[in-house]
Amino acid sequence: MSDRLPGFSTLAVHAGAQPDPTTGARATPIYQTTSFVFNDADHAASLFGLQAFGNIYTRIGNPTNAVLEERVAALEGGTAALAVASGHAAQVVVLQQLLQPGDEFIAARKLYGGSINQFTHAFKSFGWNVVWADPDDVASFERAVTPRTKAIFIESIANPAGSITDIEAISTVARKAGVPLIVDNTLASPYLIRPIDHGADIVVHSLTKFLGGHGNSLGGIIVDAGTFDWSTGGKYPMLSEPRPEYHGIRLQETFGNFAFAIACRVLGLRDLGPALSPFNAFMILTGIETLPLRMQKHCDNAKAVAEYLAGHPAVASVSYAGLPSDKYNRLARKYAPRGAGAVFTFSLKGGYDAGVSLVSKLQLFSHLANVGDTRSLVIHPASTTHSQLDDAAKIKSGAGPDVVRLSIGIEDKEDLIADLEQALAA
Amino acid sequence: MNHDAYPDNYIRGILNSVKSIAMVGASPVNVRPSYFAFKYLMQRGYDMIPVNPGHVGKELLGKPFVASLSDIGRPVDMIDIFRNSSHIMPVVEEALTLNPLPKVIWMQLGARDDAAAAKAESVGIKVVMNRCPKIEYGRLSSEISWMGVNSRTLSSKRAPAPTQGMRLSLNRMSVGGGNTAASDRAAKNKTEQS
Numbered sequence: 001m002s003d004r005l006p007g008f009s010t011l012a013v014h015a016g017a018q019p020d021p022t023t024g025a026r027a028t029p030i031y032q033t034t035s036f037v038f039n040d041a042d043h044a045a046s047l048f049g050l051q052a053f054g055n056i057y058t059r060i061g062n063p064t065n066a067v068l069e070e071r072v073a074a075l076e077g078g079t080a081a082l083a084v085a086s087g088h089a090a091q092v093v094v095l096q097q098l099l100q101p102g103d104e105f106i107a108a109r110k111l112y113g114g115s116i117n118q119f120t121h122a123f124k125s126f127g128w129n130v131v132w133a134d135p136d137d138v139a140s141f142e143r144a145v146t147p148r149t150k151a152i153f154i155e156s157i158a159n160p161a162g163s164i165t166d167i168e169a170i171s172t173v174a175r176k177a178g179v180p181l182i183v184d185n186t187l188a189s190p191y192l193i194r195p196i197d198h199g200a201d202i203v204v205h206s207l208t209k210f211l212g213g214h215g216n217s218l219g220g221i222i223v224d225a226g227t228f229d230w231s232t233g234g235k236y237p238m239l240s241e242p243r244p245e246y247h248g249i250r251l252q253e254t255f256g257n258f259a260f261a262i263a264c265r266v267l268g269l270r271d272l273g274p275a276l277s278p279f280n281a282f283m284i285l286t287g288i289e290t291l292p293l294r295m296q297k298h299c300d301n302a303k304a305v306a307e308y309l310a311g312h313p314a315v316a317s318v319s320y321a322g323l324p325s326d327k328y329n330r331l332a333r334k335y336a337p338r339g340a341g342a343v344f345t346f347s348l349k350g351g352y353d354a355g356v357s358l359v360s361k362l363q364l365f366s367h368l369a370n371v372g373d374t375r376s377l378v379i380h381p382a383s384t385t386h387s388q389l390d391d392a393a394k395i396k397s398g399a400g401p402d403v404v405r406l407s408i409g410i411e412d413k414e415d416l417i418a419d420l421e422q423a424l425a426a
Numbered sequence: 427m428n429h430d431a432y433p434d435n436y437i438r439g440i441l442n443s444v445k446s447i448a449m450v451g452a453s454p455v456n457v458r459p460s461y462f463a464f465k466y467l468m469q470r471g472y473d474m475i476p477v478n479p480g481h482v483g484k485e486l487l488g489k490p491f492v493a494s495l496s497d498i499g500r501p502v503d504m505i506d507i508f509r510n511s512s513h514i515m516p517v518v519e520e521a522l523t524l525n526p527l528p529k530v531i532w533m534q535l536g537a538r539d540d541a542a543a544a545k546a547e548s549v550g551i552k553v554v555m556n557r558c559p560k561i562e563y564g565r566l567s568s569e570i571s572w573m574g575v576n577s578r579t580l581s582s583k584r585a586p587a588p589t590q591g592m593r594l595s596l597n598r599m600s601v602g603g604g605n606t607a608a609s610d611r612a613a614k615n616k617t618e619q620s
Contacts, residue, residue, distance in 0.1 A: 005601070006580065006599075006601055010580075011580075011601065014580045014582070015576075015580065015601065016571060016577075018568070018580075018581045018582065018583070018584075018585065019582070019583065019584040019585075020584075021584060021585050021586060021587040021588070022587050024584050039590055043590070046465070049456065049457070050462075051456070051461070051462045051465055051466070052465075052466065052469075053564055053569045053570055053572045053573055054572055055572060061572065061573065061574070063572070065574075066571055066572050066573070066574055067571075069574030070571050070574060070575065070576055070577060073574065073575070073576035074576050074578070074601065078576060079575065079576055080573065080574050080575040080576055081574050081576070082574050083574070242457075246457065247456075247457045248457050249457045253459055253535075253536070254459045254462065255561075256535040256536070256558065256561065258573075258575050258576075261573075261574060261575070262573065265573070265574065
């Protein structure tokens with residue numbers, strides 16, 4: 001038993017999973033059960049008091065979900081993870097541990113439109129106040145810090161244009177401010193970028209996208225990097241103070257460098273309730289086994305399609321960080337050397353009408369509101385994912401009226417290019 | 427020993443070899459981390475001895491408290507210290523007067539005293555600092571995986587279904603890749619800054 005380091009692909013297949021002790025089943029079983037029997041009263045009390053490792057009720061934990069959690073934690077290089085019902089649920093659970101009513105968090109302005117809505121409207125009703133900053137201007141994060149700031153939130157590869165965020169620079173701001181950096185790594189997946197290696201304290205994902213990868217199951221996950229000290233200054237009472245929910249346990253003191261993941265489970269998931277179905281966990285786990293293979297193909301196809309579009313006379317511009325001429329190419333080469341992801345935007349010289357026409361003529365690309373599917377997808381963000389934003393905010397977030405977003409799948413690239421060719425033909 | 431990052435084999439070797447553990451600072455209050463660790467290690471078959479002068483005359487899970495290490499009156503393999511870093515040295519000094527010497531001195535999560543560690547190591551005692559034996563046992567056996575924790579181990583073997591009080595195999599393949607290097611690094615940065 002040497003401490004030899006298995007590679008990413010080995011972890012993608014094996015981490016968290018072992019043959020089922022009871023049956024010998026090699027694939028991870030779907031433990032489709034709400035509850036788990038206790039050995040005796042003491043065992044039950046130990047589990048409820050967090051003194052023993054084990055299962056109680058699927059809203060708190062489930063063996064299928066636990067395999068998914070350990071696998072993603074291993075792939076991201078974190079200490080622990082918690083799977084939840086969706087990426088949105090992950091964001092609620094994370095911020096519930098960090099913010100009290102009246103507190104603030106700083107978020108990059110370039111985000112998935114659904115996150116912008118959630119932060120602006122839903123979280124406002126909890127008294128969690130978002131302060132926007134520009135991911136292309138690190139100083140704007142520094143200027144946004146106040147004594148009430150409790151976290152900074154960014155996307156590694158940002159929606160909708162696939163721009164690359166300078167994670168290390170923003171992590172320096174977070175460290176100086178004494179707050180954790182939360183990175184949504186959905187569009188990169190740990191195959192392309194491991195934010196913890198660049199200073200992230202918490203990583204969140206919509207598992208629905210590249211990790212699951214097949215467009216068939218919703219899910220979200222929270223990864224604890226184990227890097228943040230929650231004990232200073234009573235700033236994070238969910239972690240540092242005795243919790244009345246658990247007879248006075250202090251989570252950081254008890255669980256050390258995975259206390260944040262435990263807090264998300266026993267204070268967040270337990271009490272808010274967005275549990276992931278074990279069936280979905282199974283589907284997503286199966287997807288993750290091929291993540292390295294799929295992600296490379298997604299990226300290679302995306303680069304070929306972006307190059308094709310950049311040379312097309314009907315195209316005004318292409319925003320893809322994998323193109324040498326792109327303004328994010330330097331950051332892409334630093335953070336995502338294997339490929340710049342597979343979600344990007346382009347704009348047509350014919351503006352809004354040309355975009356609508358293109359979407360209607362495409363035959364392989366599916367017109368829908370998702371990314372990170374095996375299938376290639378197309379959408380017009382201004383009228384869908386980013387439609388709740390006003391025009392100025394649409395342009396600021398990279399979703400102007402002339403912009404079309406693609407999520408490139410793992411089909412043959414020649415067929416994708418041929419489909420675009422016929423749809424762009426006058 | 428590099429106390430910033432222990433190889434799994436070092437921890438595995440300790441947990442596989444020690445049989446008796448004296449826990450200094452063991453608390454009878456069932457929400458204290460020492461209670462958690464005491465109960466877990468006892469259930470996994472270790473011969474546990476609670477050491478706490480404030481509770482002499484009482485028992486912890488059926489084991490009588492003793493006031494100090496020298497009151498144990500029999501050899502112990504490992505001393506597990508549940509005290510703050512500033513209270514480590516006197517415990518280590520007392521441990522060094524025991525005959526025979528303990529094989530291992532373990533300081534709990536958050537506790538670290540490099541001078542005390544060096545003193546113990548100079549007489550051949552193995553030292554672990556800023557770790558929890560319950561967490562490490564749970565991790566190396568992968569029992570902790572039930573909590574979504576990255577055990578940093580892999581196995582393609584079918585393990586026996588765990589029952590109460592059973593010793594678990596700790597001999598899984600270690601995964602350095604998804605490791606806690608980041609948290610060790612953070613702890614080190616913190617120490618250097620302070």
